[in-house]
Amino acid sequence: MSADTRAEELGVGGLGEIDEAGFSGLAERYRRELHVHCYRMLGSFEDAEDVVQETFLRAWRRRETCEGRSTFRAWLYRIATNACLDLLARSRPEPATGGEVRWLQPYPDRLLDELPAGSADEPEAVAVARETIELAYLVAVQHLAPRPRAVLILRDVLGRPAKEVAEILGDSVNSVNSALQRARAGMREHLPAERQDWTGGEQDAGTRELVRRYTDASVATDIGRVTALLRDDVRCSMPPTPGLFVGRDAVVKDWVDSGFEGMTGLRALPTSVNRQPAVAFYLWRQEEGAHLPLTIDVLRITGGAITEIVTFHADRFPRLGLPERLPADGTDQPPA
Template structure:
């Protein structure tokens, strides 16, 4: 018996068994996880939200009446789950341009998303709205306007459908969208092409190569030469946002970067941005162990933003937990 037959002509899922229901929900797992990640800014919180979404969907399967698609029904549950989590875990949105709970999203998992069938513009939108700069900007919105903006501008729902999900009027949603878009512009450059890294080109790869070599050599002067005048640097979950080349370099000097030796670096990618996984030699282990992940935003041949994440992110990024001396 097919899934459609089991669901019934009017969408009644009361009699659907758990294996069948799991087979219906599983194809949507990755896109729901990305949706929750945009809402929450945290990979781990997004995992919790998706698990809770599927649990709620199973418990409430009898409420699915087939008036919307099954996918839209799951998005509604996922969005409300995220709003509930935000109310419990983060009573206020981010402030001051930094997001201490920010975590990277590995490209290897983004590759699991189905290829967009709506053309190159939609594909570019999907790329731009997962970049770290965009996710950070989202975290500065209050939860409900954040949900409205993601559903309307990223997922592409009509305002009426967003209003129904949030239990608001269309006018209220449009007003929230207007405020949300204005707030986003405060945290992003005026033109999208100015802040998105886009597809990695030869010049970008060369800059990443130079950054890698300078990092291994602990050459601060070489690194400084690659930074834009208004570069931004943060290291979630450590509080602090440093803006400007001189400020960033001074912070590196204060932290003793110039004395850091014994590094090995692996190239990777997160949030559709180039990234470097740094390992440091540990005598007691006789191996290189995870240190940090540097995620870069590159514009016009310069590094305009650096996010450094702790080495405990390596497992979810699919990176090795150690590099042997002779590797």
């Protein structure tokens, strides 16, 4: 019996008769998809975790309001969406500017794998699910005002009808349709026009080879080799550190200024984040006798070139399930 079927059988106001353990069992089935929904809204993995917890708390306290005209799942989405809007209204520190979103955090692919698999008969739905979790999409969404953002995600990502979205947000259908038009226009300003220009989709052999070359050149700290892999209009950021660098020359200058070229003792671990190729870098620490986390680069690749690098700090490694250290393998040498 599905969670929705169980909730519907309880009838209008029937959730008032369920105990806390039973309620938690129903709600937990939707934790991962609610977390991803809140992550799209907020751009922050940790904020999304807090909001999901708040959602379950609100849902338990208001369980008598889960009426038979909507499913338990839809009811939870209503609470979660409004909890996100409440958070955005009271605590978002600053608006997104340009292509920079300082609160952006990565989402582990291993947790995305917990979501229900898309049907092979619905390739468009599968593509949408993949694209709308990529960092380029997340950054663009963060430039929208909160309510149009919610409308866009509910309508275009989750495919909910305008009438249902209006009920979730307490708006009219006309208001929802108007907000959707504004949101789509806003997204067009921050995403390339064509799908193939901003997503690589499944990693093909060419993408894997490019990532390998980028990894090898980075470990060797060979700026010339890395530069050759970048598109002219490449973008580079490192949230939460301020700074967005646009264009190959600006990106390379930042690397030179930061002392990248003289760095030694690097190792790398290829991985994937937000359904994008990524490379986790570790730096040799003589006092530890091991390579410790340094940064992780998440890459966007288009037409055989790197078009964006989003670098996250070492504090993201545990969330992403990456090793805390890489032991010496006999070939490691401490920096000279």
